[in-house]
Amino acid sequence: MQRLLCLLSSMNAGGAETFLMKIYRILDRNEYQMDFCINVEEKCFYEDEILSYGGRIFRIPSKTKDVREFRKQLSQLVKKEKYQYVLRVTSNTMGFMDLMIAKKAGAKVCCARSSNSSDGAKWKAKVAHALGRLFYNRYVDVAIAPSDLAAMYTFGKRAYRAGKVSILHNAVDLAVFRYDFDARNRIRREFGISSHATVVGHIGRFMEQKNHLFLADIFASIQKETQDVALLLVGDGVLQEQFRKKAGELGILDRVIFAGVRSDIPSLLSAMDVFVFPSLYEGMPNTVIEAQATGLPCVISDTITQEAKITDLVEYRSLLESAEVWGQEALRQSRRARPDVHQEFIKAGYDIHSAAQNFVSIVFGHR
Numbered sequence: 001m002q003r004l005l006c007l008l009s010s011m012n013a014g015g016a017e018t019f020l021m022k023i024y025r026i027l028d029r030n031e032y033q034m035d036f037c038i039n040v041e042e043k044c045f046y047e048d049e050i051l052s053y054g055g056r057i058f059r060i061p062s063k064t065k066d067v068r069e070f071r072k073q074l075s076q077l078v079k080k081e082k083y084q085y086v087l088r089v090t091s092n093t094m095g096f097m098d099l100m101i102a103k104k105a106g107a108k109v110c111c112a113r114s115s116n117s118s119d120g121a122k123w124k125a126k127v128a129h130a131l132g133r134l135f136y137n138r139y140v141d142v143a144i145a146p147s148d149l150a151a152m153y154t155f156g157k158r159a160y161r162a163g164k165v166s167i168l169h170n171a172v173d174l175a176v177f178r179y180d181f182d183a184r185n186r187i188r189r190e191f192g193i194s195s196h197a198t199v200v201g202h203i204g205r206f207m208e209q210k211n212h213l214f215l216a217d218i219f220a221s222i223q224k225e226t227q228d229v230a231l232l233l234v235g236d237g238v239l240q241e242q243f244r245k246k247a248g249e250l251g252i253l254d255r256v257i258f259a260g261v262r263s264d265i266p267s268l269l270s271a272m273d274v275f276v277f278p279s280l281y282e283g284m285p286n287t288v289i290e291a292q293a294t295g296l297p298c299v300i301s302d303t304i305t306q307e308a309k310i311t312d313l314v315e316y317r318s319l320l321e322s323a324e325v326w327g328q329e330a331l332r333q334s335r336r337a338r339p340d341v342h343q344e345f346i347k348a349g350y351d352i353h354s355a356a357q358n359f360v361s362i363v364f365g366h367r
Contacts, residue, residue: 002364003033004085005078005107007098009062011036011044013235013261014205015286016089016115019146019170021046026173026356029053032364037077039065045261063097071101078105085363087111091154091283099139111142111363113168114154115283142362146170146284147305153283166362170284171355174342177293180270187264187271191232191257198222198229198334201272201296203265203287204279206237211278211301213246214323218276220250221327231256234268269294274334278319278326279304288314293345295338299330310348311341 011017024034034055038044039062050057060073078086078101086102088095090112099110143165145151151165159165185195193199200219204210212233219231233256240258247253262268265287269275275291277300282288284305291298292313300308302316309316315333317326345351349358 001031001033002085003035003081003083004087004363005081005083005102006034006036007074007086007088007095007102008036008038010038010040011046011050011057013045013263015170015283016113017046018286020089021049022171022173022352023356023359024050024053024055026352027360032360035081035083037074039070071097074098074101075105078102078107082106084108085111087113087363089113089115091115096139103139109141109363110139111144112140112154114143114145114150142166144168144362147307149305150283166358168358168362169348169350169355170286170289171350171352172290172293172345173352174293174345177266177269177290178340178342179295179338180267183264183267184270187267191230191259191271193230193232193257193271194228196228198226198274198331199232199272200229200330200334201232201234201269201275201291202277203234203268203275203291204277205235206240206243208239209280209282211280211319212239212243214278214319214326215276216243216246216250216252217323218278218326218330219255220252221322221324222331223252223255225327225331229255232259232268232272233257234259234262234265236261265290266294269296272296274299274330276326276330277301277304278317280319282308284308289350292341293350295341297333297336299326299333310350311339311344313339313341 006020037058037060047057058077061069063070084107086107088098095112103110143155145165145167151160155165202215206212223229247256269291275296275298277288279301280303282304285308288298288300288308292311298314299317300314301319308314315329317329
């Protein structure tokens with residue numbers, strides 16, 4: 001059996017973590033196993049599921065907390081467990097240190113997966129990222145990205161254009177992600193939403209990247225056009241209170257549903273009428289792909305890669321446009337019928353079984 005050690009800050013319900021779990025569920029675990037080295041002490045969202053599959057979770061201090069202890073414990077872990085395959089998931093090149101440690105500790109194949117197309121960072125961090133790329137590529141045997149923008153941001157345009165980065169789609173399990181009318185009614189009953197209401201949905205952490213404050217403005221403009229409307233927000237995060245404050249000022253708070261972190265994402269998507277996603281930047285958003293798989297129309301920012309448009313359910317809008325323009329587009333899209341797009345997903349290679357096969361080939365097939 002081959003074991004892959006995955007390095008992440010946590011295994012909570014973020015995009016990168018969710019993608020790895022989708023792959024993990026499909027793997028032939030008699031041949032391949034995935035272990036996780038994380039930097040948080042509290043129990044993670046996916047922890048029980050990982051352990052149930054025979055995976056292991058190791059906890060070490062983060063670099064920011066104690067870089068010397070981080071280096072020591074990661075090196076000891078790779079040596080003790082004799083890991084040949086190590087995967088670092090990161091949005092910037094500061095992850096090169098992790099792979100350098102793993103390589104010196106005996107790992108034969110060091111993989112890096114880009115998880116974003118920007119960090120929204122200030123200029124000093126951008127310079128550090130650019131310099132870090134020089135070291136990063138030295139220790140990366142396998143470069144993986146979910147989109148062209150994420151590939152170029154993390155590994156550089158030259159590496160991407162030279163074919164040195166493998167694009168691995170943020171695929172979905174099409175047996176799970178499909179429109180479910182019964183689930184739609186069940187979720188609406190749970191939250192007290194009428195069957196005729198227009199439900200605007202969003203899934204994502206409350207953080208600056210996701211641009212929730214602009215989403216509040218968009219929803220406020222929608223509410224001016226129709227009163228029978230609700231905003232369903234899935235996720236949590238440090239900026240949730242800031243959003244609540246603004247929603248109160250806009251007079252929309254009583255129409256906002258804070259669902260928190262949930263595991264029944266396909267059901268929640270079925271309950272929505274339009275998915276609005278005005279992110280400042282993304283690598284390749286899982287949620288937009290999942291929304292399309294359930295036939296849900298999406299209005300997303302044009303800062304997101306065009307590769308996210310797997311079907312014609314995606315409409316791009318500029319963040320320079322007004323909240324009113326976004327709101328009008330969201331209302332227009334919400335009236336669309338929900339088509340079955342699964343054949344389009346399969347043709348485009350976005351079914352999880354194809355992605356898992358590619359993952360095995362890319363990671364374990366490299367020597």
